[in-house]
Amino acid sequence: MRPCFHPVECVIPEHMLESIATHGTSAQRQAALNNIRVVYQLRAERAMRASFKGLFDSAIPRAINNEKERVIYDAMRRDVLPGTVARREGDAPSSDPAVNEAYDGGGTTYDLFTKEFGRNSIDNRAMRLDASVHYRTGYDNAFWDGAQMVYGDGDEDLPADERLFNRFTIAIDIIGHELTHGVTQFEAKLVYSQQSGALNEHMSDVFGSLVKQYQLQQSASEADWIIGAGLLTGNVNGVGVRSMKTPGAAYDDPVLGKDPQPAHMRAYVNTVSDNGGVHINSGIPNHAFYLTALEMGGYAWKKAGQIWYTALRDKLSENSSFQQCADLTHQTAGELFGAGSLEQQAVQHGWAAVGLTVSESGGKPKPSGCLEATLRFIGAA
Amino acid sequence: MEFTQIKFERSGGFANIRITAELNPRDLSGEQAIALKELLDELDFPKLPTKLTSGETIPDEFIYTITVEAEKWQHTIIADGAPKDAKIQELLELLNRLARKKMRNS
Numbered sequence: 132m133r134p135c136f137h138p139v140e141c142v143i144p145e146h147m148l149e150s151i152a153t154h155g156t157s158a159q160r161q162a163a164l165n166n167i168r169v170v171y172q173l174r175a176e177r178a179m180r181a182s183f184k185g186l187f188d189s190a191i192p193r194a195i196n197n198e199k200e201r202v203i204y205d206a207m208r209r210d211v212l213p214g215t216v217a218r219r220e221g222d223a224p225s226s227d228p229a230v231n232e233a234y235d236g237g238g239t240t241y242d243l244f245t246k247e248f249g250r251n252s253i254d255n256r257a258m259r260l261d262a263s264v265h266y267r268t269g270y271d272n273a274f275w276d277g278a279q280m281v282y283g284d285g286d287e288d289l290p291a292d293e294r295l296f297n298r299f300t301i302a303i304d305i306i307g308h309e310l311t312h313g314v315t316q317f318e319a320k321l322v323y324s325q326q327s328g329a330l331n332e333h334m335s336d337v338f339g340s341l342v343k344q345y346q347l348q349q350s351a352s353e354a355d356w357i358i359g360a361g362l363l364t365g366n367v368n369g370v371g372v373r374s375m376k377t378p379g380a381a382y383d384d385p386v387l388g389k390d391p392q393p394a395h396m397r398a399y400v401n402t403v404s405d406n407g408g409v410h411i412n413s414g415i416p417n418h419a420f421y422l423t424a425l426e427m428g429g430y431a432w433k434k435a436g437q438i439w440y441t442a443l444r445d446k447l448s449e450n451s452s453f454q455q456c457a458d459l460t461h462q463t464a465g466e467l468f469g470a471g472s473l474e475q476q477a478v479q480h481g482w483a484a485v486g487l488t489v490s491e492s493g494g495k496p497k498p499s500g501c502l503e504a505t506l507r508f509i510g511a512a
Numbered sequence: 513m514e515f516t517q518i519k520f521e522r523s524g525g526f527a528n529i530r531i532t533a534e535l536n537p538r539d540l541s542g543e544q545a546i547a548l549k550e551l552l553d554e555l556d557f558p559k560l561p562t563k564l565t566s567g568e569t570i571p572d573e574f575i576y577t578i579t580v581e582a583e584k585w586q587h588t589i590i591a592d593g594a595p596k597d598a599k600i601q602e603l604l605e606l607l608n609r610l611a612r613k614k615m616r617n618s
Binding site for chain 2: 273276277286315322335359
């Protein structure tokens with residue numbers, strides 16, 4: 132059975148919930164029973180998915196002839212997915228820029244993974260690339276729902292002088308970011324909470340940025356390493372939502388506040404918000420990747436990207452920590468480029484600069500899931 | 513359902529722009545306050561489970577934390593951006609609109 136990892140589920144261990152449900156006050160009993168009910172509902176759903184995995188897999192739409200196949204839908208500002216087909220593979224461009232951006236960005240992401248990393252689409256089994264644009268009204272977000280990409284139009288529902296976000300297809304790295312969540316889902320399956328969740332976000336930022344660099348044919352030193360450049364409107368004092376080069380410096384705005392990302396382990400943020408800070412602490416491995424790629428020089432997808440992709444595919448697992456990611460990318464660099472190679476040294480330097488010393492052991496398992504959350508909760512970790 | 517304050521937080525999302533707001537009935541228009549009270553009534557808010565999620569964690573989805581305070585009770589729920597209940601969705605959207613407006617005007 133998969134252990135429980137969600138910070139909210141995990142803060143109170145199951146045996147404590149049962150004790151509260153038996154011995155607590157009326158209100159405490161009710162709260163504990165509510166929590167227990169939700170935990171059992173989640174377990175039942177997971178068990179059902181595991182039992183019918185073959186059926187879920189067979190339901191994934193796959194490309195004909197193992198080639199790139201994209202279908203872009205228009206959700207028509209409703210929350211029903213996928214919506215109406217707006218452009219299929221090979222169709223002429225649409226009059227709708229969001230449709231074309233989703234189509235082109237999905238194509239470039241597919242090309243990077245296929246041509247540079249030898250991957251056959253998101254699942255490595257020719258999964259069709261489905262995306263919906265114009266999701267809901269005033270939806271300032273994009274996400275991967277487990278089967279497709281979904282993009283909102285920002286806050287188009289507000290007067291122009293109050294808008295903070297443009298449409299979420301406007302930056303190609305956002306498209307690469309969302310598709311990479313799909314790759315992670317089929318590979319390392321990094322649990323979306325705490326450090327493993329921040330690594331999940333990190334991988335999406337890494338390959339999102341590489342998709343943009345690949346499209347522009349930029350070297351590591353030429354790239355801006357900004358995530359979401361162009362997403363913020365002119366009403367915001369910011370260049371994007373995250374900076375891999377300078378975490379914490381992407382925006383500083385009276386309305387949005389300041390970019391909260393740390394660039395070093397000494398500034399690691401402990402929080403229950405954002406699934407345990409998955410979009411915050413990803414700044415630490417993001418910066419390590421940037422420094423590694425810069426030291427290696429040239430196109431970042433050729434060496435640093437290859438190391439990270441191999442680690443994501445073959446080494447990392449659902450509960451991996453930052454330390455394990457450091458150790459495993461270092462190990463992978465040795466396997467791909469040679470022990471003690473300049474590439475392996477660059478990986479070591481990158482992690483050292485953010486406060487992580489790589490270990491030759493390749494990363495021993497650390498307490499994870501409920502145990503890690505409980506230790507953190509009582510201040511023992 | 514009468515309330516004295518609603519604390520709202522939206523975290524997560526691709527951009528991870530945290531939205532928080534403390535909403536008092538006196539800050540709301542009569543129409544907004546009535547809409548909120550009716551929704552809380554229809555949901556029987558104090559009896560909602562503390563965790564309302566779709567079951568599977570969706571990368572980059574929003575996470576909402578809502579605390580409603582009244583004279584004699586207080587209750588907090590955590591929900592993701594894809595709740596199965598349409599009324600919960602309606603509550604999240606209404607509170608999100610009010611919080612965004614308050615954030616821009618503060």
